[in-house]
Amino acid sequence: MSRSDAGADGGSDPDRVPSIARRVVAPFVDRSVAERLLISVAAILLSIVVGFVIVLISGRIAQCSTAAWTMPLTGLGFCYDPVEVYVVLFNGALGYPFAVGEPGLFDPNWTPFNLSFGLTLSETTLLIFTGLSVAVAFRAGLFNIGTQGQLVVGALATALTVLAAAPFLPEGPAAGVVLIVVGTLAGAVGGGFWGAIPGALKAYADANEVITTIMLNFIAANIAYVLVLEVFRAEGSSVVATRYVPEHAQYLPWFFPESSDFALLALLVGLGFIGGLYYLVEHTSFGYDLRTSGVQAAAAKYGGVNAKATTVRAMTLSGAVGGVGGSVWVLMSEGRWMASVPALGFDGITVSILAGNNPLGVLPAAFLFGILKGGALEIGFRTDVPTQLVGVLRGLIILFVAMPEFFRMAGRFMGMGSSGPGGPGGSASTAEETGDDSAAVGGGEADA
Amino acid sequence: MNPAVHMDGITKRFPGVVANDDVDLAVERGSVHALLGENGAGKTTLMNVLYGLYEPTEGTVFLDGEPQSFDSPRDAIDAGVGMIHQHFMLVDPMTVWENVVLGNEPKTWGGLRVDEDAAREAVVDLSERYGFDVDPDARIEDVSVGVQQRVEILKALYRGADVLILDEPTAVLTPQEVEDLYDVFEELTDQGKTIIFISHKLGEALSAADEITVLRDGVNVGTVATDGVTREELAEMMVGREVLMDPATTPQEPGDRVLEVTDVRAEDDRGVEAVSGVSFEVRAGEVFGIAGVDGNGQSQLVEAITGMREATDGSVTYLGEPMAGASRREHIDRGMAFIPEDRQERGLVMSYDLTENGILGSQHDPPFASGGRLDWRASREHAESVIEQYDVRPPNADAEAESLSGGNQQKFIVGREFERDPDLVVAMHPTRGVDIGSTEFLHDRLLELRAEGKAVLLVSSKLDEVQGLSDRLAVIHEGEFTGVVDPATVTEEEIGLLMAGETLDDDSVEGAAVHDAATDPAGDAETDDDAGGEEVDA
Numbered sequence: 001m002s003r004s005d006a007g008a009d010g011g012s013d014p015d016r017v018p019s020i021a022r023r024v025v026a027p028f029v030d031r032s033v034a035e036r037l038l039i040s041v042a043a044i045l046l047s048i049v050v051g052f053v054i055v056l057i058s059g060r061i062a063q064c065s066t067a068a069w070t071m072p073l074t075g076l077g078f079c080y081d082p083v084e085v086y087v088v089l090f091n092g093a094l095g096y097p098f099a100v101g102e103p104g105l106f107d108p109n110w111t112p113f114n115l116s117f118g119l120t121l122s123e124t125t126l127l128i129f130t131g132l133s134v135a136v137a138f139r140a141g142l143f144n145i146g147t148q149g150q151l152v153v154g155a156l157a158t159a160l161t162v163l164a165a166a167p168f169l170p171e172g173p174a175a176g177v178v179l180i181v182v183g184t185l186a187g188a189v190g191g192g193f194w195g196a197i198p199g200a201l202k203a204y205a206d207a208n209e210v211i212t213t214i215m216l217n218f219i220a221a222n223i224a225y226v227l228v229l230e231v232f233r234a235e236g237s238s239v240v241a242t243r244y245v246p247e248h249a250q251y252l253p254w255f256f257p258e259s260s261d262f263a264l265l266a267l268l269v270g271l272g273f274i275g276g277l278y279y280l281v282e283h284t285s286f287g288y289d290l291r292t293s294g295v296q297a298a299a300a301k302y303g304g305v306n307a308k309a310t311t312v313r314a315m316t317l318s319g320a321v322g323g324v325g326g327s328v329w330v331l332m333s334e335g336r337w338m339a340s341v342p343a344l345g346f347d348g349i350t351v352s353i354l355a356g357n358n359p360l361g362v363l364p365a366a367f368l369f370g371i372l373k374g375g376a377l378e379i380g381f382r383t384d385v386p387t388q389l390v391g392v393l394r395g396l397i398i399l400f401v402a403m404p405e406f407f408r409m410a411g412r413f414m415g416m417g418s419s420g421p422g423g424p425g426g427s428a429s430t431a432e433e434t435g436d437d438s439a440a441v442g443g444g445e446a447d448a
Numbered sequence: 449m450n451p452a453v454h455m456d457g458i459t460k461r462f463p464g465v466v467a468n469d470d471v472d473l474a475v476e477r478g479s480v481h482a483l484l485g486e487n488g489a490g491k492t493t494l495m496n497v498l499y500g501l502y503e504p505t506e507g508t509v510f511l512d513g514e515p516q517s518f519d520s521p522r523d524a525i526d527a528g529v530g531m532i533h534q535h536f537m538l539v540d541p542m543t544v545w546e547n548v549v550l551g552n553e554p555k556t557w558g559g560l561r562v563d564e565d566a567a568r569e570a571v572v573d574l575s576e577r578y579g580f581d582v583d584p585d586a587r588i589e590d591v592s593v594g595v596q597q598r599v600e601i602l603k604a605l606y607r608g609a610d611v612l613i614l615d616e617p618t619a620v621l622t623p624q625e626v627e628d629l630y631d632v633f634e635e636l637t638d639q640g641k642t643i644i645f646i647s648h649k650l651g652e653a654l655s656a657a658d659e660i661t662v663l664r665d666g667v668n669v670g671t672v673a674t675d676g677v678t679r680e681e682l683a684e685m686m687v688g689r690e691v692l693m694d695p696a697t698t699p700q701e702p703g704d705r706v707l708e709v710t711d712v713r714a715e716d717d718r719g720v721e722a723v724s725g726v727s728f729e730v731r732a733g734e735v736f737g738i739a740g741v742d743g744n745g746q747s748q749l750v751e752a753i754t755g756m757r758e759a760t761d762g763s764v765t766y767l768g769e770p771m772a773g774a775s776r777r778e779h780i781d782r783g784m785a786f787i788p789e790d791r792q793e794r795g796l797v798m799s800y801d802l803t804e805n806g807i808l809g810s811q812h813d814p815p816f817a818s819g820g821r822l823d824w825r826a827s828r829e830h831a832e833s834v835i836e837q838y839d840v841r842p843p844n845a846d847a848e849a850e851s852l853s854g855g856n857q858q859k860f861i862v863g864r865e866f867e868r869d870p871d872l873v874v875a876m877h878p879t880r881g882v883d884i885g886s887t888e889f890l891h892d893r894l895l896e897l898r899a900e901g902k903a904v905l906l907v908s909s910k911l912d913e914v915q916g917l918s919d920r921l922a923v924i925h926e927g928e929f930t931g932v933v934d935p936a937t938v939t940e941e942e943i944g945l946l947m948a949g950e951t952l953d954d955d956s957v958e959g960a961a962v963h964d965a966a967t968d969p970a971g972d973a974e975t976d977d978d979a980g981g982e983e984v985d986a
Contacts, residue, residue, distance in 0.1 A: 302795065
């Protein structure tokens with residue numbers, strides 16, 4: 001409610017001086033899908049331009065015996081070659097489809113089933129799940145920062161369930177299929193439970209889900225840590241981790257090298273989730289309720305949507321998807337639960353924002369993240385550029401691509417744009433008195 | 449002598465829309481000028497240009513023959529143009545004089561302190577000079593809407609306005625307050641001020657203005673002197689075709705009791721009691737009207753009936769079943785259609801297209817959903833049929849709700865709810881913002897529903913609408929019915945008194961009140977054919 005109220009206040013009162021925030025955000029609010037894609041591409045290019053400059057400056061400051069690149073005419077030497085950095089970043093992430101040293105030439109010996117590309121796809125797969133988790137909650141108007149915790153819980157549930165169930169089944173592919181299915185379900189249940197808690201707190205105690213999910217992240221991490229440390233720790237393990245689940249219960253790498261921690265089947269499962277969630281959101285009654293709650297809570301109530309139930313369901317679903325991400329992390333990447341869970345849930349937030357919270361958009365967004373991850377590793381191998389600098393370049397790309405989407409969402413949150421009632425965008429782009437009418441809602445008219 | 453205001457060839461374009469197309473407007477000093485037109489005709493845009501909120505795409509504004517170029521309302525105010533918006537911009541806990549000087553306070557102590565005495569005195573002087581009956585020390589929250597409006601006018605005068613623009617000034621007033629406002633107009637023009645007011649109500653323009661300019665689709669259709677024009681001619685200018693003004697109600701015997709409301713109390717969002725014990729019933733084939741100035745508990749009463757809000761006391765019985773504790777969904781499922789007052793907040797999801805909006809409320813029901821799956825094809829066909837029947841423009845099921853004008857949004861909602869095949873239609877301001885032609889159609893459709901034996905609860909602050917369509921008419925004031933009257937015989941003055949919280953002499957109310965209590969459904973025979981009276985307003 002407060003959201004829409006703010007919109008009506010701000011929108012119907014053009015006298016009020018627009019704050020700087022409004023002015024910054026305004027250009028991004030009403031953009032079509034095509035415009036947003038164009039903005040994203042432009043943002044990547046712009047981030048590369050800025051990254052170029054940063055690489056050059058760092059390369060001038062750093063000490064090295066031979067210059068990697070010399071500026072024509074001036075003869076100034078630089079330790080790092082920015083062109084090389086970006087070529088390796090993108091080319092390397094795919095496993096060098098273009099010949100090294102001769103960029104632009106396709107290497108006929110290249111196959112997609114290489115280590116680097118596997119690493120890229122591994123990261124992509126995991127981020128598909130966490131990105132979807134955040135996106136589903138977002139569509140219901142809920143900011144789930146707790147995907148990380150849901151992933152941790154789901155991962156632990158998967159590992160423990162598979163470890164417990166494995167002895168009862170004979171080894172073999174059939175048992176593997178059963179264990180993976182059971183493990184995935186366990187992850188969904190664990191993560192769903194962890195998501196349902198903030199959902200219920202939001203629905204029945206009016207507790208802000210941003211706060212509760214953040215808190216539950218810490219609780220999840222620490223409970224899981226203590227449980228594994230005290231009860232489920234593998235004997236003789238130097239780290240806090242469970243035993244490995246049996247080999248046959250893990251996703252098989254199929255064509256990719258084992259060390260890439262990537263399984264094509266897991267990616268297919270992820271694609272299935274993208275399609276399934278897209279269908280759920282766009283083509284079911286539940287999805288309609290969920291989306292309507294997200295964009296206009298008052299209209300949802302009018303349309304008979306039970307706000308509380310929808311909140312709990314959306315958070316449970318979001319948590320379940322995050323939990324499946326945890327199960328994939330266990331059954332594809334690690335083979336066991338271990339205490340150092342990567343920040344996949346938090347990256348999922350950025351992936352979701354990048355995707356405009358659209359399940360279909362999660363795929364390219366997660367793939368971009370995967371490329372940056374795989375490419376960063378390659379830069380470390382191939383060049384003298386320090387990993388910290390690569391981190392900066394990665395962050396730049398993410399920042400530049402995510403900001404327009406973020407502004408767009410922030411603008412909607414501030415009640416701007418045409419869907420904010422009577423917002424400045426609305427009154428300008430539609431017929432004259434739409435904004436006027438929203439002012440009349442409180443006023444009314446009594447003819448005499 | 450130059451006119452006080454001369455807008456010459458004003459064109460204002462927005463992306464995709466020409467709001468004003470080469471509009472000329474000349475207003476003489478010391479006159480009242482009405483800017484008349486339907487919603488979306490470009491009235492407000494034109495005035496926003498004059499007030500410096502918009503820069504015209506083409507054309508020039510002259511004040512007293514001097515060309516002006518306003519960058520902001522501040523420039524317009526400095527040039528002597530003041531605007532009183534539909535929504536007052538007053539600080540409720542502050543007094544009248546504080547509100548008037550706010551932002552332009554006289555200072556003492558080298559600008560550090562507000563010179564309260566001088567400020568108050570200035571406000572008293574102004575108030576006296578124009579014969580405003582305003583207590584300068586009253587708090588805004590304690591005074592009536594009519595007085596608040598005068599404070600807004602005082603604010604503009606205090607800032608040196610010679611030209612006053614009022615946007616739909618009567619929208620929030622009772623009939624008596626409207627009369628007072630006309631007196632204020634007279635006083636102001638006698639002292640040389642110039643008034644332009646925006647309206648889409650013919651009667652108002654005819655009684656208050658010296659000259660009327662009619663806008664249609666952003667174009668100036670013509671400027672006429674008030675003495676030389678009839679309502680019918682004006683209506684035709686506004687709509688562009690001849691309009692039939694009266695909905696034809698035919699007497700009809702009401703059937704079974706559909707809705708029964710007993711001693712209902714309800715609170716508003718702040719927890720203040722807004723409905724204080726209201727009882728009535730609506731029968732099949734009957735239109736029960738509730739009139740009243742907005743904000744007298746109508747919203748909360750309707751919300752309590754439609755399942756949007758929990759009543760704090762009393763009971764609502766629908767089709768013989770108590771509805772206490774029933775969810776909003778159950779209300780929808782049991783065949784209660786509801787046209788909400790705020791179409792952009794509730795009635796429509798602004799970012800959804802019309803196909804999606806067409807199933808709002810029916811998203812779980814066949815034919816639009818089966819087994820939890822939505823049938824978008826059936827939804828689209830439904831939306832297209834509503835669009836066609838109710839003349840929604842543009843006729844495009846893919847258009848987002850936010851891209852439609854207010855009147856077309858309203859038509860779509862009304863169509864969606866009417867086509868639900870309901871037993872009861874709860875219609876709140878069903879024609880608000882809808883142009884005359886479409887209003888006529890919606891009224892006919894409403895009466896068709898009545899003829900089909902549906903029960904209709906009609907809440908509107910448009911007197912002519914509730915009076916013309918209702919079989920029985922209740923007037924609500926501060927959460928209570930001040931009377932239930934026969935709309936065919938009651939006068940506008942009487943309703944005005946009831947709206948202001950007065951009660952009528954026993955004589956005039958008795959018949960209707962007795963009828964209200966009567967259980968005999970045949971008591972409605974007195975409903976008159978020409979209950980519409982003469983109404984023109986959209």
